[in-house]
Amino acid sequence: MLYYSRQEQMRTQKSFREVLLVRDFNIVFEDMIDYLLSDPDASIPQHLKDQRDGKIVDHIYAYHDLIQPEHDTIYHIGDSKYYRAENELGDTSVFKQYTYARNVIQQNINQLLTDGRLSNKLRYRDELTEGYNPTPNFFISALVSETLDFSQNELKPRPGKSYARNRHFEGRLFDRDTLILQAYNINFLFVLNAYVAGNATQRNMFRHSTRQLFRDRLVEYLTGQYEFWRVTPATESLEDFVNHHFKTLIGCMYRPSGFANAILIAYPKNEPMDLPALFGESAHVAYYALRKV
DSSP states (O other), X not given: OHHHHHHHHHHHSOHHHHHHHHHHHHHHHHHHHXXXXXXXSSOSOHHHHBOTTSOBOSEEEEEEOSSOXXXXXXXXXXXXXXXXXXXXXXXXXXXXXXXXXXXXXXXXXXXXXXXXXXXXXXXXXXXXTTEEOOOEEEEEEEEOOTTOOSSOOOOEEOSSOOEEXXXXXXXXXXXXXXXXXXXXXXXXXXXXXXXXXXXXXXXXXXXXXXXXHHHHHHHXXXXXXXXXXXXXXXXXXXXXXXXXXXHHHTTTEEOXXXXXXXXXXXXXXXXXXXXXXXXXXXXXXXXXXXXXX
């Protein structure tokens, strides 16, 4: 009843008052989503959530990375807002989400370079190739189900443009400035019911399935946009091979932790690169498939 009376109050007040109320309700909704999605313990360093520029990340958790999930993890970063059905994901929300991601990347790079406090499983940058591990980003907005059903989460990609990309160089997936944001809608009544009920089993099931969904759909997106190849030098050391081809492959190559003597190369499907012709007999080239969890 509190939710519906609050909605009625918003409809009867002037525009300025509506803005204040909706902004306040967004904080409540963010807390609901964070309760369902983020880790229940205090495992996330506080400076990653409360960033130094004053921004506060809504949701952040460590989970399998997109490249080699059996070896490496990375922080997944999210934002959430309560939107009316006709509202679009605005440029401001997208830009803020990219800023959150850049700050988290920088904080983890700082830990890695300055005092080695970064976990061995958390992998953000490969020193040899200078390639960056893609950082997953997601946005969740709430809608009220037309059926008023609170038992189903109805978590689905937002209609229209469900992915937004930021990049500095075309075709460089492993570049620091290449960021991809997914956008989803969720049934608000499910969120409200799950939050109030406090059912640990339901919460754990939602957390597991949602994290897997966000990651797997991003893997599907990358697989549709890029070709991935594992390249193993045959006639020179890995370091010499990378140095030899550095200008050609910068931003397109990355070395996951499980690649002792090889690198991973990604290039857009609409701009094919003939790797066998480029490397000749100097390297073995094999197709690499991103894997779902």
